Amino acid sequence: MGKILAVTNQKGGVGKTTSCINLAASLAATKRRVLLVDMDPQGNATTGSGVDKHELERSVYHVLTGQGSIHDAIQKPEESGYDVLPGNADTTAAEVELMTMEGKETRLRDALAEVADRYDFILIDCPPSLNMLTLNALAAAEGVIIPMQCEYYALEGLTALMETITGIRQTINPRLHIEGLLRTMYDPRIGLTNEVSRQLISHFGEQVYRTVIPRNVRLAEAPSHGVPVLNYDKNSRGAIAYLALAGEVVRRQDKVKGLNTERKTAS
Numbered sequence: 099m100g101k102i103l104a105v106t107n108q109k110g111g112v113g114k115t116t117s118c119i120n121l122a123a124s125l126a127a128t129k130r131r132v133l134l135v136d137m138d139p140q141g142n143a144t145t146g147s148g149v150d151k152h153e154l155e156r157s158v159y160h161v162l163t164g165q166g167s168i169h170d171a172i173q174k175p176e177e178s179g180y181d182v183l184p185g186n187a188d189t190t191a192a193e194v195e196l197m198t199m200e201g202k203e204t205r206l207r208d209a210l211a212e213v214a215d216r217y218d219f220i221l222i223d224c225p226p227s228l229n230m231l232t233l234n235a236l237a238a239a240e241g242v243i244i245p246m247q248c249e250y251y252a253l254e255g256l257t258a259l260m261e262t263i264t265g266i267r268q269t270i271n272p273r274l275h276i277e278g279l280l281r282t283m284y285d286p287r288i289g290l291t292n293e294v295s296r297q298l299i300s301h302f303g304e305q306v307y308r309t310v311i312p313r314n315v316r317l318a319e320a321p322s323h324g325v326p327v328l329n330y331d332k333n334s335r336g337a338i339a340y341l342a343l344a345g346e347v348v349r350r351q352d353k354v355k356g357l358n359t360e361r362k363t364a365s
């Protein structure tokens with residue numbers, strides 16, 4: 099079954115969508131089968147993967163509200179190399195409709211269960227808030243990737259997110275864990291960046307990915323061409339960083355798989 103990872107941080111503009119798109123493309127480049135789920139009504143992950151968010155016959159909206167099957171909603175944009183469950187502004191309506199539905203927090207989890215076997219990784223791009231859409235992502239996921247900029251307020255926001263994750267683990271999803279904290283838009287010339295980075299590592303240790311994503315204009319330009327940075331400028335510092343991150347994500351996954359096999363053989 100595919101490993102489901104939610105890319106989340108309630109703080110806006112920290113690089114969630116950029117990380118989702120480019121990690122998906124980099125994992126696909128290493129021959130992993132990947133699905134990207136766009137849970138953000140802004141639909142940026144959809145557009146940035148080469149899918150027109152204004153022309154969706156079926157989307158996350160239909161899947162969450164039970165009006166369509168996930169099989170019909172998934173698209174396979176050729177250029178990006180991974181599959182996309184697209185979303186757009188309609189997802190806002192889904193959030194409202196979910197409120198009165200049974201199993202409102204687990205609709206995404208149930209839908210993904212139908213396709214999880216087909217993928218090695220499923221990445222969920224979350225909106226910048228801790229709303230019902232994010233809760234659906236956290237209920238479906240096994241791990242959480244938290245992109246963050248190393249600035250003063252970053253650590254403060256992290257506390258609220260950690261509390262939410264603990265709450266979800268105690269209720270709807272006991273297996274949820276922090277997969278990794280990802281330092282984005284990293285600029286070592288800024289003194290504060292290094293200081294916050296140090297604090298992050300002293301608090302979270304191994305949970306902080308070794309790979310840092312540099313501030314790189316190619317990463318900001320690629321979405322306007324509807325492609326991941328690998329298809330836009332594969333030699334850019336941004337493309338190389340996300341390939342390194344994919345390597346780290348895969349190694350962590352292989353390590354866990356290895357441990358599980360050891361446990362099974364031992365028991």
Ligand SMILES: Nc1ncnc2c1ncn2[C@@H]1O[C@H](COP(=O)(O)OP(=O)(O)OP(=O)(O)O)[C@@H](O)[C@H]1O
Nearest residue numbers: 110111112113114115116226283312313314317318
């Ligand atoms: N490493 C980077 N270098 C340069 N620009 C970046 C980088 N990462 C992201 N950006 C740019 O910063 C902006 C915010 O990034 P992004 O959309 O990925 O953040 P987000 O967390 O998904 O935002 P939101 O909270 O609105 O969903 C975008 O314009 C994006 O192109």
Ligand SMILES: [Mg+2]
Nearest residue numbers: 114115138142
């Ligand atoms: Mg986003």
